[in-house]
Amino acid sequence: MNFKSSFLNIYNKRTIESTNASKNGLAHSISEVKHPFKKQLNDKKPSTDKRQSRSNSPTRRNRLGNNQHFQFSEELKSTLTKSGEEKILSLQTDVEPFLSLPTPTTPDRKPRVISFLPTPQSLEKNFTDLVITQHINRAHPIFQIPEILENILRQVDEGSRFNCMLVNRLWSRVSFPILSRTPVFSSVVKVQLFFQLTQRTTLFKVETMTLNKIMQSYPMRKREVDFFFLSDLKALKIHICPQFRLPIHCFSSMKRLEEITITGNKAIDDNYLLKISPFLKNLKHLDLRACDNISDIGIVSIAINCPLLQTINVGRHKNGWKITDISVVALGKYTNVETVGVAGCHITDTGIWEFAKSNGHNIRRLSLNNCELLTDFSVPCLLGFNYFPNISVLEMRNLSKIKDVKFIVKFKLWQKSQGKPLLLETCDRLNALISKEEEDMRKLSCIMSLRDMTSWVNQDDSLTG
Amino acid sequence: MANVRSRHSSIPGIKNQIDVQVGLVGDAQVGKTSLMVKYVQNIFDEEYTQTLGVNFLKRKVNLRSTDIIFSIMDLGGQKEFINMLPLAAVGSSVIIFMFDLTRPKTLQSIKDWFRQAHGLNDSAVPILVGTKYDLSIETDERVPGNISCTAMRYAQVMNAPIVFCSTAKSIHIQKIFKIALAKIFNLTLTVPEIESIGDPLLIYRDFGNNVKRQSKSSPKRTGSMERTPVSSQQ
Secondary structure, rough: OOOHHHHHHHHHHHHHHHHHHHOOOOOOOHHHHHHHHHHHHOOHHHHHHHHHHHHHHHHHHHHOOOOHHHHHEEEEEHHHHHHHHHHHHHHHHHHHHHOOOOOOOOOOOOHHHHHOOOHHHHHHHHHHHHHHHHHHHOHHHHHOOHHHHHHHHOOOOOOHHHHHHOOOOOHHHHHHHHHOOOEEEOHHHHHHHHHHHHHHHOOOOOOOOEEEOOOOOOOOOOOOOHHHHHHHOOOEEEEOOOOOOHHHHHHOOOOOOOOOEEEEEOOHHHHHHHHHHHOOOOOEEEEEEOOOOOOOOHHHHHHHHHHOOOEEEOOOOOOOOHHHHHHHHHHHOOOOOEEEOOOOOOOOOOHHHHHHHHHHHOOOEHHHHHHOOOOOOOHHHHOOOOOOOOOOEEEEOOOOOOOOOHHHHHHHHHHHHOOOOOOEEHHHHHHHHHHHHHHHHHHHHHHHHHHHHHHHHHHOOOOOO | OHHHHHHHHHOOOOEEEEEEEEEEEEEOOHHHHHHHHHHHHOOOOOOOOOOOEEEEEEEEEOOOOOEEEEEEEEEEOHHHHHHHHOOOOOOEEEOEEEEEEOOHHHHHHHHHHHHHHHHHHHHHHHHEEEEEEHHHHHOHHHHHHHHHHHHHHHHHHOOOEEEEEOOOOEOOOOHHHHHHHHHHHOOOOOOOEEEOOOOOOOOOOOOOOOOOOOHHHHHHOOOOOOOOHHHOOO
């Protein structure tokens, strides 16, 4: 609402300015007209002021008859100096034929407009405010060329784009499409304002919507949000909004949704996932880290309904017992997932073996931090048997039951020699084990290669020369 | 249990890779390019082609646990290419000084080559190689005898193993590079030496062992797991 009123305010001021200028005709510059006019107005009664302001307002002009117009001009005449009199008269003759023409009907502006100019005091204030509008006009012309303005606004960071939209009509028009493609909101007010604006415009596509740190539970009233504008949404990111959740029905219109990031959310549970997962046929990336209330049930429904899933992260610090082997096996069975984050979950050796058997060849990144049930027979063993041939990132911090790192080292060195190094993120304990093992292996291989070279140089090569 | 698992492991063993850079220097027409081409491609061409600047070929030797890559830099023998000597000398772990057994003059200029190359890189193993052994035995008998004696004295001064070879008849071509490798890594060679004048000499035991780098070298450096060239470190 603020935006609308402030804009109308500016618009109104401008029209007054322009009509005054044209009616006076003698105006060499706007400021010249303004000051004598202002002086005179101070002496007048409020009632005439009101009429005058009405007649100045462009929407009311067509309602006023010619009589009123002349009456107005009579008044005006008395306020003006003698030298201006002739010119006013000549102007009237110029204007008259146009007044008789039917003016195109414009949507009725609400009479609220008038309320801005009720008293001489406020009128005076408004006229002095005209300096500001002049200032805008004096702004560098570069800000009035839409193409250049668009290039400038593209560089503006996401937080300020919203403010750019509120500068003036041109800025709003230019920055709206940019903002609407990847809107980022961090307060409820902005979300609501944006949704109101989107109700008016239909020619845009929201591709990525990001919400940051909104603490309220559900800021959007159903009446306000139709969600039709989210039909092209590709990525939905909701960071640290503990109580926030989009209504389930809005997912039914998001046919192209590929990425959902909802972190640290308490409001999302299995029930919610069960209801939205049938709509997420194209989902590729799902990040639900630190959403403690999700358990195997939700993940299984995602696995069954999202065959294109590539990335999933259900890492957490609390409620690790809610995610078990069932989730992992389901993901392995129904999807070709490439990146899996199950940090802090209760995965066992059996689960990871099942998963590796069905989906190990697709795995590129695997995070198993704090999965304390895993032992030597899980990942180290699987790596040794080359169940994860394409893995490039492996996180295994704080796996207290893993003691034998021979295969991990062997695999790591082998990958390195293949030119696709494995990034291994481990805790200090495992790091120490790994570097010791690496050193041992290096020594052994040195001895091996020295032995091989010795036997080669001593080989009889009398036949080959 | 661990053994059983490792037998089933489908991860192949990692191959070490050792890069050895070898520089070939010596007067024009002694057969540097021929030696390189013979060793790498096993081809011998009678026709002479002058080397302009530096030639470069690689040969890879596959051993069970290790790949040895010989990068051979062959410097043109003409005096105008002397300013390119750093290309062949700097970074090489072996510099092979070559002279023509049929032209004693080429042996004399070895002094010059050695001084220059040694100034650029004193940690490389020098090897003194006499070429065209097959042609030298066809000429007057005294000449090869004299040149053998002189060459042995040179070898002593240079502290370099000495090898007489023939590219055309494939004599001692492989030996040169095996000696080079053995000297770099301080390996034990058991190949019998040939010391009698007139025969193709092959003397290596007493030479090239006290090169600076050997005091510094540790077993760690010899087999690098990474693809870092060993030679350049030495």
